[in-house]
Each structure stands twice: as C-alpha cells, then as structure tokens.
Amino acid sequence: MLDIKWIRENEGALDAALNKRGAEPMAATLLALDDKRRSVIQKLQDMQSRRNAASKEIGIALGQKNSELAEKLKAEVATIKETMPVAEQEERDAVAALEDALSRIPNIPFDDVPVGKDEHDNVVKHMVGEKPRWNHAAREHYEIGEALGMMDFERATKLSGSRFTVLTGQLARLERALGQFMINMHTTEHGYTEVSSPLMVKGDAMYGTGQLPKFEEDLFKTTDGRYLIPTAEVTLTNLVSGEILEQEKLPLRFTALTPSFRSEAGSAGRDTRGMLRQHQFWKCELVSITDQESSIAEHERMTECAENMLKRLGLHFRTMTLCTGDMGFGARKTYDIEVWLPGQDTYREISSCSVCGDFQGRRMNARYRAKDDKTLKFVHTLNGSGVAVGRCLIAVMENYLNEDGSVTIPDALLPYMGGLTKIERAA
Numbered sequence: 191m192l193d194i195k196w197i198r199e200n201e202g203a204l205d206a207a208l209n210k211r212g213a214e215p216m217a218a219t220l221l222a223l224d225d226k227r228r229s230v231i232q233k234l235q236d237m238q239s240r241r242n243a244a245s246k247e248i249g250i251a252l253g254q255k256n257s258e259l260a261e262k263l264k265a266e267v268a269t270i271k272e273t274m275p276v277a278e279q280e281e282r283d284a285v286a287a288l289e290d291a292l293s294r295i296p297n298i299p300f301d302d303v304p305v306g307k308d309e310h311d312n313v314v315k316h317m318v319g320e321k322p323r324w325n326h327a328a329r330e331h332y333e334i335g336e337a338l339g340m341m342d343f344e345r346a347t348k349l350s351g352s353r354f355t356v357l358t359g360q361l362a363r364l365e366r367a368l369g370q371f372m373i374n375m376h377t378t379e380h381g382y383t384e385v386s387s388p389l390m391v392k393g394d395a396m397y398g399t400g401q402l403p404k405f406e407e408d409l410f411k412t413t414d415g416r417y418l419i420p421t422a423e424v425t426l427t428n429l430v431s432g433e434i435l436e437q438e439k440l441p442l443r444f445t446a447l448t449p450s451f452r453s454e455a456g457s458a459g460r461d462t463r464g465m466l467r468q469h470q471f472w473k474c475e476l477v478s479i480t481d482q483e484s485s486i487a488e489h490e491r492m493t494e495c496a497e498n499m500l501k502r503l504g505l506h507f508r509t510m511t512l513c514t515g516d517m518g519f520g521a522r523k524t525y526d527i528e529v530w531l532p533g534q535d536t537y538r539e540i541s542s543c544s545v546c547g548d549f550q551g552r553r554m555n556a557r558y559r560a561k562d563d564k565t566l567k568f569v570h571t572l573n574g575s576g577v578a579v580g581r582c583l584i585a586v587m588e589n590y591l592n593e594d595g596s597v598t599i600p601d602a603l604l605p606y607m608g609g610l611t612k613i614e615r616a617a
Contacts, residue, residue, distance in 0.1 A: 191292050191552045194224050207298045210305050210514040216295055223291055227284040234277045241270045293397070294404050297549045299514045300523045306513030312526070313513070318497065319506035321530055326593035330533035331584040332464035335361060337595050338615045341465075353454060355465040355580075360613040364586070364599070365472065367606035369579045372474035372499055373447040376576055380495045382445035382476060387425035389448060390416040395428040398554035399573075400520040410451045410469075418451035422475035423573040430479055430569060431554035437561045440569075441488055442479040445576065447472065465580055466538065472579035478572040481558055482548065485570035489545040493525045496541040496576045502602045505585050506530040508537055520546045529581070533588040540581045543574030 197204050197220055205215035244263045251260040304313045335341025340361035346354040357365055376382040396402040396417050401409060401424065410418040419425060426444040435442075450473045461467035476495060478488050493509065500507050512524040521544035528537035551557070551568035558569050590598040596614035599607050 212515045223288040230280045230284045304513045307515040311513040312510045315509040317508040328532035331587045353469045376445045382443045385446045422446040422448045426477035430556045435558040444477045474576045476574045476576040493543040522547045529585045541575040541577040
C-alpha cells in the first residue's frame with residue numbers, strides 16, 4: 191500500500207508510475223477521497239470540542255445560577271450527542287473508502303525497470319548454461335510421463351477435475367526428491383530458516399501481502415472464511431505482521447516447502463495440457479524481511495539463491511528483468527528465471543523474485559526500530575520461488591530424456607533417490 195502523504199506530495203509521480211504499468215491515473219481520485227476523510231474528521235473533532243466546551247459552560251452557568259443558559263447548553267449538548275453517531279459513521283465510511291482505493295493501487299516501479307506493456311518487453315539480464323544437444327527428438331513432459339506409466343491425468347480428473355495430476359512410483363519420488371533438495375540447499379547453504387506454517391490463512395494475511403481485495407477470484411476460500419495459500423509468501427511474510435523488529439536482527443530469511451493453491455481464474459485455455467499450470471502444486475518459497483537500505487542488495491542475493499538451484503541441476507536458463515507492464519501487483523522490481531524446456535522448444539518461468547519495498551510492510555503494519563535514531567520505519571519485504579517444484583520436475587524430465595524414453599537422474603538428486611540413477615518404465 192502506498193502512503194497517502196507521499197501521494198499528496200507526488201501527485202504527478204504516481205500517475206506517471208501508473209502510466210508505466212498501463213493503469214489509469216488515480217492521484218486526483220485518491221486525493222479527493224483523502225480530502226473527504228479530512229473533512230469528516232475535522233467535522234467530528236469540531237463537534238467533540240464543542241460538546242466538551244458546552245459541558246464546561248453548563249457548570250459555569252449553574253454556578254452563576256443562570257438556569258436558562260444552562261438548559262440551553264444542555265439542549266445543545268444533547269443535540270450534539272444525537273448527531274455524533276452519524277458523523278462517526280461518516281468518518282468510518284470515508285476512511286474505509288480511502289483505504290479500499292489505496293489497497294487496489296499497484297506498487298511504484300524502480301526507475302531502472304524497463305518500461306513496457308507485457309512479457310514481450312522484458313529484458314534478458316543473463317543466460318546460464320547451454321541447451322541440450324541430442325540425436326533423438328525432444329518430447330513434452332506429459333508424453334514422457336504417460337509413456338513411463340507414472341503420470342496420470344485421467345485419474346486426476348476423476349478425483350478432482352481439470353488441472354490436477356497424479357504421479358506414481360519413481361516419478362512421484364523424483365518430485366519429492368526435488369522438494370527435499372531445494373529446502374535442504376536453502377537452509378544449509380543459503381542461510382534461510384525453514385518454516386512449517388499453515389496452509390489456510392485469514393483474510394488479514396491475504397490483505398497483508400496484497401492478494402486481497404484485488405485478486406480474490408484467484409483464491410480458493412473455505413466455508414468458514416479462510417483462504418488456501420496461493421504461495422507460502424503469504425504465511426512467511428505475515429510472520430512479522432503487526433510487530434516491531436530491531437534493525438540489528440535484520441534481515442530475516444525464511445523458506446518453506448508447501449503446496450500452493452490457485453484457481454487460475456484468468457488463465458482459461460492456457461497450458462491445458464500437462465502439469466505446467468495446476469490448481470495445486472508444490473513450491474519452495476523464499477522470503478526476506480529487511481531494512482530499507484538492504485532490500486536492493488537482498489534482491490540480487492535472493493535471485494542468485496534461486497539460480498543456484500538450477501545450476502546444481504545442470505539446467506539451462508535465462509534470467510529476465512520484467513518490464514513495468516508484466517510485474518506483479520506488489521513488486522517494485524522483479525527478476526523471472528526462465529528454464530529451457532526442450533519439449534516445448536521455449537523458456538518458461540520457474541521462479542519469480544521480487545523486491546516490494548515497504549508496500550507490504552505498510553499493509554501488515556510491520557515495522558523496525560532504526561538502530562541510530564530509534565525511529566520506527568516500515569520493513570521492506572522480498573519474495574521468490576526457490577523454485578517451483580512441479581515446473582522443475584518438468585524441466586528435469588524434458589532435459590534429461592534419453593532416446594529409449596527413460597529419464598536420467600541429475601547427480602544432485604542421486605542421494606534422494608534410493609540408488610536409482612534413472613527413471614524407466616517397469617518391464
């Protein structure tokens with residue numbers, strides 16, 4: 191959430207930033223809502239002041255035995271008390287209207303973010319590794335998995351409907367191995383603290399990280415008003431909501447390996463084959479809580495941690511700087527890591543690492559006490575995938591495919607596979 195004081199002082203800068211994102215100007219609307227909020231607050235304060243003053247004047251009038259004036263003042267106080275609930279409701283409505291409007295405004299991109307409309311305007315930051323060179327033809331992951339007899343979409347549809355997958359046998363073990371490899375690497379080599387957190391959260395938590403109110407249609411909601419997490423970013427970031435941290439203890443770095451749940455409301459017809467875009471998938475999430483001086487450097491560090499995962503697996507990828515029109519709602523800058531998928535003959539996102547500044551900190555009211563002047567400042571937050579397990583499984587299957595249809599296990603995963611060196615169809 192943006193600061194209304196900043197908007198009042200930077201009206202043109204806000205509209206320019208929204209224009210870069212392809213959004214309509216909102217400064218005038220927000221300032222009008224803030225003016226109304228200020229007006230009703232002032233009105234209520236004036237009423238409270240007059241009520242208090244009149245109450246004192248009643249005592250003076252009675253002391254002077256001026257009963258006529260005392261009765262007149264009592265009537266005035268009674269009238270104020272009767273009308274105050276209306277003014278108090280006007281204040282609540284005005285505050286709520288401004289907060290709702292602010293909550294739907296996306297974050298301000300950094301100046302070095304490339305300006306563009308969509309993914310076609312993203313910029314390559316760097317590329318790592320090389321595409322595999324084979325004598326045999328590439329195949330898509332669902333062709334490989336079904337031929338192995340270990341990836342079943344028909345049974346998944348019978349159980350749950352579309353956009354679900356059933357994995358069995360060695361392929362199920364490979365998915366589990368990938369998740370364990372990721373969480374172990376981030377905790378033992380990259381300094382993240384592992385967290386086991388709930389998969390259902392209250393609406394306040396979704397609001398804190400920006401999923402609510404703007405993106406409610408993308409969420410799954412339970413009958414008692416809780417939400418299934420679309421990413422562990424929600425729980426890991428909200429661990430500090432409402433808290434005051436000491437700057438000396440920052441940064442905090444958290445990681446979790448959890449299922450994620452997404453309705454994919456805006457992706458009808460996209461990636462309907464296979465398990466590339468699912469309602470339920472495993473993901474290893476990375477979250478950092480920092481001070482304002484460290485967040486940019488932390489963004490580079492987090493991205494490198496996610497890249498290290500793919501390097502260790504021997505997968506070719508490129509890292510993209512997203513343009514203003516392709517960034518997420520809460521991000522000020524985002525790097526997408528796109529892994530090469532031979533079966534699709536294209537790069538696909540496998541991790542997205544974003545720095546959010548104090549955008550989420552304000553929504554969560556999460557602050558830190560500066561070590562020098564002891565002032566309270568909102569924390570800066572970052573989040574990224576380290577990485578999406580299902581998409582990493584796809585990448586391993588397509589990049590390590592052998593001519594006979596078997597899949598070689600990358601060396602980094604061998605300790606997790608119980609002696610298996612490749613996945614092949616049972617005789």
